[in-house]
Amino acid sequence: MDLDRVRADTPAAARRAFLHNAGSALMPVPVVRAVQQHLELEAEIGGYAAADAQALPLETVYRQVATLLGAAPEEIALTENATVAWQMGFYALAQDFRPGDRILTAQAEYAANYVAFLQAAKRTGAVIEVVPSDGAGELDVAALEQMIDDRVRLIAVTWVPTNGGLTNPAWAIGRVARAHGIPYLLDACQAVGQMPVDVEALGCDLLSATGRKFLRGPRGTGFLYVRKALLDRLEPPMIDHFAAPWVGRDKYRLRDDARRFETWENNYAAKLGLGAAVSYALGIGLGPIMARCRLLAERLRDGLREVRGVTLCDLGRSPGAIVSFTVADVPAEELVARAAEAGIVIGVSPPASTLLDAEARSLPPLVRASPHYYNTEDEVDRLVELCRSLPAA
Missing domain, CATH: 3.40.640.10 (Type I PLP-dependent aspartate aminotransferase-like (Major domain))
Known part of the structure; x- marks a missing residue:
């Protein structure tokens, strides 16, 4: 994958870390x-x-x-x-x-x-x-x-x-x-x-x-x-x-x-x-796309696991590129707003969107970050560092 070309085809990627692709991705x-x-x-x-x-x-x-x-x-x-x-x-x-x-x-x-x-x-x-x-x-x-x-x-x-x-x-x-x-x-x-x-x-x-x-x-x-x-x-x-x-x-x-x-x-x-x-x-090829999506998602999960106060809420033997988590004492909506101020775009997944799962696991509104192949490792790391900077950490 020619990441330089992909990012050149995605001009907004130079201005913000867009990690909300499960919502509505940036068009090339x-x-x-x-x-x-x-x-x-x-x-x-x-x-x-x-x-x-x-x-x-x-x-x-x-x-x-x-x-x-x-x-x-x-x-x-x-x-x-x-x-x-x-x-x-x-x-x-x-x-x-x-x-x-x-x-x-x-x-x-x-x-x-x-x-x-x-x-x-x-x-x-x-x-x-x-x-x-x-x-x-x-x-x-x-x-x-x-x-x-x-x-x-x-x-x-x-x-x-x-x-x-x-x-x-x-x-x-x-x-x-x-x-x-x-x-x-x-x-x-x-x-x-x-x-x-x-x-x-x-x-x-x-x-x-x-x-x-x-x-x-x-x-x-x-x-x-x-x-x-x-x-x-x-x-x-x-x-x-x-x-x-x-x-x-x-x-x-x-x-x-x-x-x-x-x-x-x-x-x-x-x-x-x-x-x-x-x-x-x-x-580009869906095989390379999947490989990079999962690489970035796992990098994000690995980083968040090291942050005090962060709880990952992901399931499955082979999780995809949707990373869900909470940060102690920081409501999901507040974290999304703080991320936006830092030039990082993420989203919130409310319990009502998957009510049975939310009830079974007692889930609050979750922070949802969804990297895509045009994202960089640095952008993923920026979100981890933002979470590390919060009072709960």
């Missing part, structure tokens, strides 16, 4: 340029004409995302965010739930997903069951296997939860789901852009992700992968005439690709920015 110059150029084109010739002029690059985005995931372009839908992507997949499945049907999920499941489970349970009589975690804090795959019966209609898991550093065993979960013919919905928001993703190896039937986090794309972008074998059996919970052309007075016909989960109107500039972000990540 090629991504910003792709968005700006299309907006300028729209300003010059109008949105419709600009979309027509860029039809080929816009179509290419589907192939870029498919390459990133090891999927086929017809299995990709581009959405305005990861939540919409996840919801379109989940509610398409949930339409067929019946009383007593079981949804299996993880203890560290994300709030946006869990409230959707609750709504579906309220509407349909389905039940939500949490698979126990093992001693390392990961979803216990053996326990999952024991919970399988003919009433399990969905396994839905967040691969890399929003806090705790955890990386759930997504591949092992996929093997169980596929062996029993159970649909498997994987939330990969914090994984895509941080590590290699291969949907065939994962064994997932649906996967959702965002552009704005470790992928370094624009806000307002997301995508949904739907395995072709499942696609033909799913009707989106909402459709328009793009997803399902009106072919007769009393008839519509769903598209035969994953774009049945899209709508006609979308942000073309952001879509091109997403394509540029995917291309940029693929150009």
Whole structure:
């Protein structure tokens, strides 16, 4: 990896230590340029004409995302965010739930997903069951296997939860789901852009992700992968005439690709920015990206372990690039503010974002630092030294 070039493509990295990539990462110059150029084109010739002029690059985005995931372009839908992507997949499945049907999920499941489970349970009589975690804090795959019966209609898991550093065993979960013919919905928001993703190896039937986090794309972008074998059996919970052309007075016909989960109107500039972000990540390589992310995250954890008053709150056998911790007598919000004054950008993970995990571990609001490959060792060390300078240390 040419770190000098990467940082030159990230001008703000010279002005601040940006360690908030699990929230919304800094876009590289090629991504910003792709968005700006299309907006300028729209300003010059109008949105419709600009979309027509860029039809080929816009179509290419589907192939870029498919390459990133090891999927086929017809299995990709581009959405305005990861939540919409996840919801379109989940509610398409949930339409067929019946009383007593079981949804299996993880203890560290994300709030946006869990409230959707609750709504579906309220509407349909389905039940939500949490698979126990093992001693390392990961979803216990053996326990999952024991919970399988003919009433399990969905396994839905967040691969890399929003806090705790955890990386759930997504591949092992996929093997169980596929062996029993159970649909498997994987939330990969914090994984895509941080590590290699291969949907065939994962064994997932649906996967959702965002552009704005470790992928370094624009806000307002997301995508949904739907395995072709499942696609033909799913009707989106909402459709328009793009997803399902009106072919007769009393008839519509769903598209035969994953774009049945899209709508006609979308942000073309952001879509091109997403394509540029995917291309940029693929150009560097997801293997080197993961290696550097984990190197920096471990350096941060090792440094924080040596600071009196700091408690690391990470889980799992192989934690990713999300480092969660507390500092004694210093509220998370106060530490984030002090870091900002020192030119360090970090964030807060509130208990409500992963309520079950927070209750099980009695977690307060956590400080969340998430280094990425464009960060330097010095930037990580600056955060450690800031924590060392606090009264609690």
